[in-house]
Amino acid sequence: MNLLFIGDVMGAPGRRAIAANLPALRERLKLDIVIANGENAANGYGITGEVARDLFGLGVDVITNGNHAWDKRDALGYILTEPRLLRPHNYPPGTPGSGWYVAEARGRAVGVLNVMGTVYMHPTLDCPFRAVDEALAARPEGVKVVLVDFHAETTSEKWAMAWHLNGRVSAVVGTHTHVPTADERVLPGGTAYITDVGMSGCYDSVIGMDTEKTLKRLMHKLPERFETAQGKGTLCAVYIDIDENTGRSRTIRRICLDE
Amino acid sequence: MNLLFIGDVMGAPGRRAIAANLPALRERLKLDIVIANGENAANGYGITGEVARDLFGLGVDVITNGNHAWDKRDALGYILTEPRLLRPHNYPPGTPGSGWYVAEARGRAVGVLNVMGTVYMHPTLDCPFRAVDEALAARPEGVKVVLVDFHAETTSEKWAMAWHLNGRVSAVVGTHTHVPTADERVLPGGTAYITDVGMSGCYDSVIGMDTEKTLKRLMHKLPERFETAQGKGTLCAVYIDIDENTGRSRTIRRICLDE
Amino acid sequence: MNLLFIGDVMGAPGRRAIAANLPALRERLKLDIVIANGENAANGYGITGEVARDLFGLGVDVITNGNHAWDKRDALGYILTEPRLLRPHNYPPGTPGSGWYVAEARGRAVGVLNVMGTVYMHPTLDCPFRAVDEALAARPEGVKVVLVDFHAETTSEKWAMAWHLNGRVSAVVGTHTHVPTADERVLPGGTAYITDVGMSGCYDSVIGMDTEKTLKRLMHKLPERFETAQGKGTLCAVYIDIDENTGRSRTIRRICLDE
Amino acid sequence: MNLLFIGDVMGAPGRRAIAANLPALRERLKLDIVIANGENAANGYGITGEVARDLFGLGVDVITNGNHAWDKRDALGYILTEPRLLRPHNYPPGTPGSGWYVAEARGRAVGVLNVMGTVYMHPTLDCPFRAVDEALAARPEGVKVVLVDFHAETTSEKWAMAWHLNGRVSAVVGTHTHVPTADERVLPGGTAYITDVGMSGCYDSVIGMDTEKTLKRLMHKLPERFETAQGKGTLCAVYIDIDENTGRSRTIRRICLDE
């Protein structure tokens, strides 16, 4: 099974980069399923129903999320109507939506699980390690292929999750830092892993935000608002080839394409 | 000028990976100068005079540092005797040692500057952006080639520093997260940049630390001590080709070699 | 029912202040039960079996805890043998010990519950608000009197807990900041509250630690070890008068006595 | 000299509590100068020119500030026109306004210095210990009376500042936590000190904010906006009696008065 996971979609440049590249990629890689992290899709801050529908229209099958999940309050209502939009699973009980969804691809069930780290992350959600254990314990029989989007800041929490899930899921992909890492590999248990997929957005920027304003805020400590950079968009993603009979990954490969 | 920068050397596996690979690299790449971040060289925690001498003996010309600088108190005395061992320059006035050193390579002066970020970093040092401005303003005439090791946690602070120094130094290399990023490039002003070089150490681990103990600490919240993983070492570094007449970089390339 | 709660006992000065004052206080206030936070009792860092037995010997009936609970690993074993020593209840399942204990005083059951905040606290435990809800839901019938030691950093998290438990427990007392607050009062629901009881220790210090070393560390950012200040000890506590038939508090009063 | 320092004025309830109590206090205590922290005066978030003029009109002579200084952008312009409105002195060079002002009271100069802590505070300003050293070194001759408003989160950073300035200024008063502490005293060097003065605002709340919304945000992790509680206001302040010839304080006393 051929899976594409697209990193944090950062505003319009990120969406344009998907529009420009996904059709050809789908054909070339014979993609069976496409998942994207949408926490910054609405101009850098959260996601709305409208923006989510736009991503689905571009060929995204499932949208994961992160600490920006509720930046647009529209998401709190929309998520009740759309199970393909996830939010981190380790939000407290009672939170709208879910962090788990079972899609279908090539006639097979594909579980997508979204959890958020707690180190240097706000808000502080429930323990992500126990959250994945519980979600996996509850998974319906027959769901062999599972991808986990672990949205976290530190490399240590992400690598810890990788080993925690090694041999138990098909893939653990990191999101949130907006910079792709070069440590993609298939772990000994058949779990594909990368610390961060990198954003899909404008890289002539500070992780997708306007450089001048961000620098000003960091240096002058004055309340400049972070604004999404509006230059050329680049798609960052990982392609993962999964044996759908065993759920084990064979290959993970980074993809980086300008719009 | 051919420069090699080696990321955080993590204990014995990191030092072994250097010993196993540097001689051949030196020849193949015609290296003029080798710089390594040594904050974890002494079994993961800081550096001592003995370990520093070991690194110099392996062919490292200058050693940069980070938040672990003083984990071994030996460093507080040793640094007074060895200008080739740096500590972050934005420590308060009066701190032993310096974050600036001018080496010589191919008959040319090469400035090395080490600063530490403040976002999610302890201790909280002085503003790194002003620190680099001051250090560069004070640089002796004729120092055209300058490399900055920016030891920081977040991708945003690192990218902000990249743009802040774009066109003003030859290279900005990030350290601290122990995972190599895939965003190396030469910025429009001729500044080579990478968000993180990645550690030189054992990658079958949680960023160089024993997996089992680290996972236990993260999940059980009990005071397990982080211990350096002892498996196979991998050298992670960047090769940078710099025009020594202008100080502008032509190329930056990631290097990853097992021991 | 007359209850005395003693704030974080900070090393020898704290224990001496208890020894010097508790006997007379017991008589004067006709104390039925004495509870003390012991997270710093062993020279500022955690608690051991020996130190706990010392506190019990001085007349303390129940010992609560905090982020320093496991500074001395001896506590991990000792707590299995001594139910009167608590640790924060919101540690993950499987942690040695418990955060809940039912003592007896004047023939009545007195529940003591210890939880830790998550804002600016390490490690990051489970949600304290849900933890108290669960612990109270599981409380045996007939336990009308309940005191909660909420060990937390910020005034906002503590006041939020106060209102969360208003009318549901007899008292919420804050610990951890080592400075007594002046906001003690009985809330409308009959819950006695104070943001922080203050430490029992040497106040000519930086919250119980040696002033010179602490200042040096804060200013010079060098790794000075925090050491417990060794001057005159002061007992800081709150006296709470509780109607044992209803569990409602009638009065809370601060007590501050030098050794 | 009789000085009154009023803690963080929290929205309308805080301003009403001043209006209701300051005239009588002025007379009874023969106040020579009144200083108030205004960082939350504009409905909990920052201060505007209009609100500052309101406070001056109520009898406040100097307004100090904190991390909320620029919540209302109006303050960035207004502060250029009004030297009696301070902002933390350890903002980087080039920041509008100043953290130092010399008022006149009873024919004597009274220096007011406002600095902000760095532990758990955002933004991260320059080292407050060096900032006060520099400000005091630059103080005009003849300024014997100096009050420092240290706006900080942790009790340790505040007590460290107390000892750092002991014998060098007339008073160090802490602000920011919105809860008055009970540790007011005159240190051996003649420096009056309190860890926190407490807010002037509505205490039936979570440190001045609406209880229900704050609890919801803490428990449900959803983006509830903190809103200023609108109940009865209480003035919290400290009265300090200073020997204007030596600058040493004789007395510090807490004052707490409902509107």
Ligand SMILES: [Fe+2]
């Ligand atoms: Fe993101």
Ligand SMILES: [Fe+2]
């Ligand atoms: Fe994120």
Ligand SMILES: [Fe+2]
């Ligand atoms: Fe490191």
Ligand SMILES: [Fe+2]
């Ligand atoms: Fe580091």
Ligand SMILES: [Fe+2]
């Ligand atoms: Fe404590």
Ligand SMILES: [Fe+2]
């Ligand atoms: Fe504590």
Ligand SMILES: [Fe+2]
């Ligand atoms: Fe405030």
Ligand SMILES: [Fe+2]
């Ligand atoms: Fe504040």
